[in-house]
Amino acid sequence: MADSHDSHPATIGVHGGAHDRTPGAPVVPPITQSATFHWSSPADGELLYSRYGNNPNQRQVAEKAAALEGTEAAVALGSGMGATAMTVLAAVGGEGHVVASSRLYGATQVLLRDELPRRGIETTFVDPEEGHWEDAMRDDTSLVFIEIPTNPTLRILDPRPLCAMAHDRGMIVACDATFASPVNFRAASTGIDVVVQSATKYLGGHSDVIAGVVAGPADFVREVTRLSRLYGPALDPHSAWLLDRGMRTLDVRMARHNENAMAVARWFEGRPEVGRVVYPGLESHPDHTLASELMSGFGGMVSVVLEGGGDAADRFMSRLGLAIAAPSLGGVETLASQPRYTSHVGLTPEERNAQGIPDGFVRLSIGVEDRQDLIADFEQALAQQ
Ligand SMILES: Cc1ncc(COP(=O)(O)O)c(C=O)c1O
Structure with missing residues (x-):
């Protein structure tokens, strides 16, 4: 895609991601409905298996999502919860601590409150209206997780002072910006490191696909991709194609x-x-x-x-x-x-x-x-x- 179009969401939505423009190439990228690819050794490149997140359809939506969010990289996954879970695991590493807004999507709350503590990841919740973030931060905190806007009261938290506070302490700030979409809120431009989207919602836009996106720095996305290859929340190629079609509009x-x-x-x-x-x-x-x-x-x-x-x-x-x-x-x-x-x-x-x-x-x-x-x-x- 030409650099001059980089910042216009309407153009990125249509043209973002790799496009083969050689004569005879399809204008609409075909669905590469293949689990595996001809591959015999590392010399054959990185494309070998669709769970790995780099099937052509997965890459197409990931590149488009990164361009829309204005981040270095992105990876498209099989659901918004897959994106959230992989983000937390990638940011925390092993056992550790998360500071999270108390106004999060229900399943995210359950994941942080009930599920991850069983695996050594604790979360302290902060009411964003009270804003005592600093009190909740510990030496072993590596992630601050927020949602903008919140569900269903649509509160908007100012991420800028929170990001400054977290970055001073070497923490990553991740934000679920599903309710806004990157068109209404470019989270990364406010200092947020990692943007999580349930692409099931506005990105897909037609209530016919379950998908998620993690967008952020290249090394973080690489770690999310590594974990996703192990935990397995890959985005099916047909769903990726549907998601790409939705993102065009x-x-x-x-x-x-x-x-x-x-x-x-x-x-x-x-x-x-x-x-x-x-x-x-x-x-x-x-x-x-x-x-x-x-x-x-x-x-x-x-x-x-x-x-x-x-x-x-x-x-x-x-x-x-x-x-x-x-x-x-x-x-x-x-x-x-x-x-x-x-x-x-x-x-x-x-x-x-x-x-x-x-x-x-x-x-x-x-x-x-x-x-x-x-x-x-x-x-x-x-x-x-
Ligand atoms: C704000 C928000 N984040 C994450 C999710 C989870 O997304 P998914 O259903 O694609 O796993 C949802 C689903 O409703 C949501 O509303």
């Missing part, structure tokens, strides 16, 4: 997600059935100013808290006709879910309340449909309360 989809979500959030603000609208693009959001500074778009996620509580949320969800009741996010279709049944099912109502997620909280992943059609759907679902 990432920029235009994000523009539409941003516009639609803003329109929907403003509309919900005027509704008496809605007690609170959570969207970083609204002046009422506690991190609106920071989000305006750090992000080039406020994203497609909008949360609403219905006055009628959990019952009202159940009724609203059951009456949606266009939006689909389903977990996940980032696809072209609008999805709705209640965190009390999904990501935050493991917390008590009191714990959820403390995190700003009372019963009645509905998380919406606003898709790319016509926004008036979406608003009409939300209006009829609310009207029947």
